[in-house]
Amino acid sequence: MSSTVGAVPPSAAASPPSSVPQHRRPSYRFGRWDIKYSPYLYIAPFFVLFGVFGLFPVLYTVYVSLFDYELLSGTKEFAGLENYRVLMADAQFWNAAYNTVGIFVLSTVPQLVVALLLANLLNRQMRARTVLRMGILIPNITSVAAVGIIFALIFADRYGLINWLLGTVGFDPIAWRDNRYASWFAISFMVDWRWTGYNALIYLGAMQAIPKDLYESAALDGASAWRQFWTITVPLIRPTILFTVVISTIGGFQIFTEPLMYGFGLVRGGADHQFQTLAMYIYEQTFTGNAEYGYGSAMSWLLFMMIIIFALINFALVRRSVKGEKK
Amino acid sequence: MTTAQTLPRSVAPPTPAPPRRRRGRVPGAQLWQASPLTYLALIMGSVLSVFPIIWSFIIASRDNSAVYEMPPVPGDQLFTNIDRMLANEDAAFVYGLVNSAVVSSVVTISVIFFSSLAGFAFAKLKFRGSNALLLVIILTMMVPTQLGVIPLYMMMVELEWTGTLQAVIVPFLVQGFGVFMMRQYAMSAISDELIEAARLDGCSTWRIYWNVVLPGLRPAAAVLGLLTFMQTWNEFLWPFIVLTPDTPTVQYSLKILSSGPYQTDYVALFAGTALATLPLLIVFIIFGRQIIGGIMEGAVKS
Numbered sequence: 001m002s003s004t005v006g007a008v009p010p011s012a013a014a015s016p017p018s019s020v021p022q023h024r025r026p027s028y029r030f031g032r033w034d035i036k037y038s039p040y041l042y043i044a045p046f047f048v049l050f051g052v053f054g055l056f057p058v059l060y061t062v063y064v065s066l067f068d069y070e071l072l073s074g075t076k077e078f079a080g081l082e083n084y085r086v087l088m089a090d091a092q093f094w095n096a097a098y099n100t101v102g103i104f105v106l107s108t109v110p111q112l113v114v115a116l117l118l119a120n121l122l123n124r125q126m127r128a129r130t131v132l133r134m135g136i137l138i139p140n141i142t143s144v145a146a147v148g149i150i151f152a153l154i155f156a157d158r159y160g161l162i163n164w165l166l167g168t169v170g171f172d173p174i175a176w177r178d179n180r181y182a183s184w185f186a187i188s189f190m191v192d193w194r195w196t197g198y199n200a201l202i203y204l205g206a207m208q209a210i211p212k213d214l215y216e217s218a219a220l221d222g223a224s225a226w227r228q229f230w231t232i233t234v235p236l237i238r239p240t241i242l243f244t245v246v247i248s249t250i251g252g253f254q255i256f257t258e259p260l261m262y263g264f265g266l267v268r269g270g271a272d273h274q275f276q277t278l279a280m281y282i283y284e285q286t287f288t289g290n291a292e293y294g295y296g297s298a299m300s301w302l303l304f305m306m307i308i309i310f311a312l313i314n315f316a317l318v319r320r321s322v323k324g325e326k327k
Numbered sequence: 328m329t330t331a332q333t334l335p336r337s338v339a340p341p342t343p344a345p346p347r348r349r350r351g352r353v354p355g356a357q358l359w360q361a362s363p364l365t366y367l368a369l370i371m372g373s374v375l376s377v378f379p380i381i382w383s384f385i386i387a388s389r390d391n392s393a394v395y396e397m398p399p400v401p402g403d404q405l406f407t408n409i410d411r412m413l414a415n416e417d418a419a420f421v422y423g424l425v426n427s428a429v430v431s432s433v434v435t436i437s438v439i440f441f442s443s444l445a446g447f448a449f450a451k452l453k454f455r456g457s458n459a460l461l462l463v464i465i466l467t468m469m470v471p472t473q474l475g476v477i478p479l480y481m482m483m484v485e486l487e488w489t490g491t492l493q494a495v496i497v498p499f500l501v502q503g504f505g506v507f508m509m510r511q512y513a514m515s516a517i518s519d520e521l522i523e524a525a526r527l528d529g530c531s532t533w534r535i536y537w538n539v540v541l542p543g544l545r546p547a548a549a550v551l552g553l554l555t556f557m558q559t560w561n562e563f564l565w566p567f568i569v570l571t572p573d574t575p576t577v578q579y580s581l582k583i584l585s586s587g588p589y590q591t592d593y594v595a596l597f598a599g600t601a602l603a604t605l606p607l608l609i610v611f612i613i614f615g616r617q618i619i620g621g622i623m624e625g626a627v628k629s
Contacts, residue, residue: 031531038532039454043445046501047460050467053498057475057482064478071484121368126361134615135373137622141607142380143561145578146600149585150383153593159395161382197376198622205623246469254473257563265586279473279564286477287568293477300474307471 058304061297069294083298093299095273096281097306099184103259103277104252104310107188112244115196119203120229133204136197147190148261155186155262180274183262187275190258199244206240207233238322245318249311253303254279278303380604387597394593408598415584417572420599423580428606430495430576431559437500438555439548446509447540451522452532461510467503476568483569490571499559505551508624512547513540550621553614557607577603 269276
C-alpha cells in the first residue's frame with residue numbers, strides 16, 4: 001500500500017521538468033504523467049486515511065495487548081501473553097462472551113429470516129409501495145442511543161408497555177433486566193427492530209434482479225408460491241444473504257450502545273453483569289477505573305478472532321443450507 | 328431535486344409479469360399482485376416500526392406523573408419539557424446539536440469528495456494494480472475498526488485531540504463503502520466516449536473529474552451523502568470515548584440526560600430523544616425514496 005503512495009510524489013504535479021529542451025509543449029509531458037500516475041493520487045487519500053485511522057489501530061491493538069499498560073499510573077511493561085492468560089481465567093470475560101454470543105444469535109437469526117419474508121412480501125405489484133418501504137425502514141434512521149432509551153422504558157419492569165400488555169392478557173410481569181435471558185431478549189428486540197427493515201430492502205433489491213420468467217415457468221410446472229420462494233428466490237439471492245450474514249456477524253459481535261442505554265448508561269450491564277457484552281467489558285477495563293489498556297487490547301483482539309471465526313462458521317452454515325434447498 | 332429521475336433503476340416499478348400474453352391462465356401471474364394479506368402484514372410491520380417513535384414523542388409531551396399512563400394519548404407539556412431539557416447545562420443539548428451538525432456535514436462532504444474521486448479512478452482510469460487495490464477497498468469494509476479504539480484513543484491523546492471535534496471527524500473522512508458505491512455508479516453512468524472527448528479537448532484528468540464526472544455522479548453522491556450524514560449523526564461509541572461532556576455531540580448529550588441525576592426526569596429525556604431524532608426524520612421524509620433506492624442499489628451490486 002505504502003509503495004504505491006510513495007511512487008507518486010505529489011510535488012511532481014506542480015513542477016514539470018523544464019531543464020530538458022523539448023520539441024513538444026510541456027503540457028504534453030504533463031499529460032502523459034497525468035494519465036499514468038494521477039489515478040494513484042486520486043485513490044491515495046483513501047488508503048492513507050484508512051491506513052492511519054482504521055487499519056493501523058486494529059493491528060496496533062496486538063502490540064498493546066502484549067504490555068502491562070496502564071495510562072493513569074504510567075505503567076508500561078512488556079508482559080508477553082500474560083494478559084491473555086489472565087483473561088482466560090477471568091469469569092467476567094467469559095460471562096461477557098456468553099452474553100455477546102447469546103444476544104448475537106437472538107438478534108441476528110430472527111432479523112434475517114423476517115427480513116427475507118418481508119422482502120418477499122414487498123416484491124409485488126402494490127399500491128403505496130414507497131410508503132410501506134419507508135414504514136419498515138424508519139427504525140433504521142433513529143439513533144441507537146434514542147432507541148436504547150425508548151426501549152428501556154417499553155421494557156421497564158413495573159410500568160413498562162410490554163408488561164402492561166402482558167398484564168392485560170393475564171400474564172405475570174417479566175423481570176426484563178434482572179433475568180438474564182429476558183434482558184437478552186429485550187436487547188435483541190431493539191436490534192431487530194432497528195435492522196430488519198434495512199435488511200429487507202437489501203434482499204428486495206437482490207430479488208428484483210431475478211428474471212421473472214423463471215417464476216412463470218415454475219408456476220406452469222405447478223410449483224406453489226412457497227416452493228418458488230424456496231427453490232428460486234432464496235438460492236438466487238444467496239450471495240446477498242451471505243453478505244448480510246457476514247456483515248451482521250461483524251456488527252453484532254461489537255454490540256455496545258443498545259445494552260449500555262438499556263442499563264441506564266452504565267457499562268456494567270446489570271447488577272450481575274447479566275447483559276454486559278464484550279464491547280462493554282472492554283470499555284469498562286480500558287476507559288474506567290485503572291485504564292488497563294493492555295488488558296482491554298487483549299480482549300479486543302480475542303473479540304476480533306471470535307468475529308472472524310463466527311463469520312466463517314456462519315458463512316459456511318448458510319451457504320450449505322441454502323445450497324441444499326436448490327437440489 | 329433531480330435525483331429522483333436519474334438514480335432509481337431499482338426504485339422503478341418491479342416489472343410485473345406481463346398480464347397480456349397469457350391473461351389469467353398462469354397461476355404465477357397472481358404472485359406479483361399483492362393480496363390483502365400481504366398488505367395486512369406490511370401494514371402491521373410498518374405500525375410496529377413507527378409506533379415506538381410516535382410513542383416516544385407522546386411521552387415527550389406529557390407530565391412526569393403521567394409517563395406510564397396507558398392509552399397513549401399526547402399531553403400538553405411538550406414545550407415545557409423541551410425548555411427544561413434545553414436549560415440543563417450539564418447536557419448542553421443545543422451545543423450537542425450544533426456539534427453534531429458540524430461533524431456530520433464535514434464528514435459527509437469529505438466522504439463524497441474522496442469516494443467520488445477514488446471511485447472515478449477505479450471505474451474509468453487505467454492503472455497498474457487497480458483490480459487488486461479495489462479488492463483491498465472491498466476488504467476494508469470487513470475490518471471491525473471499532474476494535475481499534477484503544478490505540479486510536481492513544482493516538483488522540485498523543486495529538487492532544489481528545490475533547491475536540493476533529494477527533495470525531497478525521498477518523499471518518501473516508502469510507503470503503505463509499506468508494507465502492509461511487510465506482511459502481513460511475514461504471515454505468517459515465518460513458519467512456521464522454522471522457523475520451525474531454526481528453527481530446529485537452530482536459531487534464533482533474534478537469535475531467537471536476538467538470539464531467541462529478542456532475543454525472545450527483546445522484547449517487549446525494550444518496551451516499553444522506554446515508555453518511557445519518558450514520559455520522561447517530562455515531563455513539565467513539566464520540567462517547569473521545570469527547571468530554573463539555574463538548575458533546577447530540578448523542579452524547581442524550582447519554583448525559585439518561586444517566587445520573589437526570590435519569591428520573593423521563594419527559595425531559597424523551598423531549599431530548601425527540602429533538603435528536605427530528606432532523607433525521609425530516610431528511611427521511613423528504614428523501615426517503617432516494618435512501619431506499621440507495622440501499623437497494625447496493626444490494627444488487629454486492
